[in-house]
Amino acid sequence: MSSISLSPTDHVFVLTGAGISAESGLPTFRASDGLWAGHRVEDVCTPEALSENPALVWEFYSQRRAQGSTANPNPAHVALAQLEAKLGDRFFLCTQNVDDLHERAGSQRLVHMHGELAKSRCEDDCGRPPVPDTAVYKSLDEVPRCACGARLRPHIVFFGEIPLEMDRIQREIDRATVMVVIGTSGSVYPAANFVNWARHNGARTIYIGPERPLNAQAFTTIVEGKAGEVMPGLFHVE
Structure with a gap:
């Protein structure tokens, strides 16, 4: 696929899900048998x-x-950190993942809406x-x-609890002109609605993953393939 151009005025919001971590060897949230690492x-x-x-x-x-x-960051994690380095504060990353692979790849402008595995808090x-x-x-x-x-x-963030930093996430979606969704099936809410919010505001919406997401109709561009293979060199910053 040819590269996707980003203009000097574009603000990019990236949402990542379990698929990007799976490419680093971490299991996705639920296996086909409905269990998560052997547990309900x-x-x-x-x-x-x-x-x-x-x-x-x-x-x-x-x-x-x-x-x-x-686990170690894969080329998709690295490509996102490099894109952030080029865009500066016009880049924002929201991940549904609780691992630290984005940080280890160099990402800085990010939030973990479902929490972080390497932290604990008061019960x-x-x-x-x-x-x-x-x-x-x-x-x-x-x-x-x-x-x-x-x-x-x-x-x-357990099931039944409110995702973290939703106010900041909403502000970043509101200013985004491009939304990029990577490795998430579109089945977990509220994250699955982010693309609809961005699309409502007129943003270009891009999906990257090995198969079409459940909410495919919400995307203006779908790039099928493993993120680690298609992300490097995919975006051209003007």
């Missing part, structure tokens, strides 16, 4: 699961931390900010306590 999502990724069985929740996310530490939401935490805990007794006394929990 309801058992490891809901507020109820944390309340009823915090040991299992922490075991699951400790395993994910161990797994994530072995009681006492107001203290999340803290860096990459430990792989072998038991619940090892999990540290917040300064308020409550146990820490993974800094992950």
Whole structure:
């Protein structure tokens, strides 16, 4: 495919999903059998699961931390960091992923709307900010306590919880003239609606992934292929 041109006035909003991390060897959110790394999502990724069985929740996310530490950014992560370096504050990245592959590739202007695997926060939401935490805990007794006394929990947005930084995300969508969606099927809300919001504002909408998304009709351009193969050199900054 020929390159996609970006003008000197374009503001680019990028949304990434599990597909871009899958190309680095990390499993996607749900397998075909409906399980996530061998667990029902309801058992490891809901507020109820944390309340009823915090040991299992922490075991699951400790395993994910161990797994994530072995993965490396792929060419798509690097290409996005390079695009940001060219566009400066006209670039914004929102990821649904909880890994740190974007940061390790060099991205800086980004938010993790579903939280970050390498951080923990107060289980009681006492107001203290999340803290860096990459430990792989072998038991619940090892999990540290917040300064308020409550146990820490993974800094992950569970099902039923509100995604993070939605006000900032909305502001960035409102000023975007180009929206690029990479590796997300269009089935998880509210992220699946971002392209519709941008399209309503007149933005060009571009999808990149190995297969057509569920919301394909919302895109002005669809680039089928692995992000790590098509992203390098795809965008030409004028």
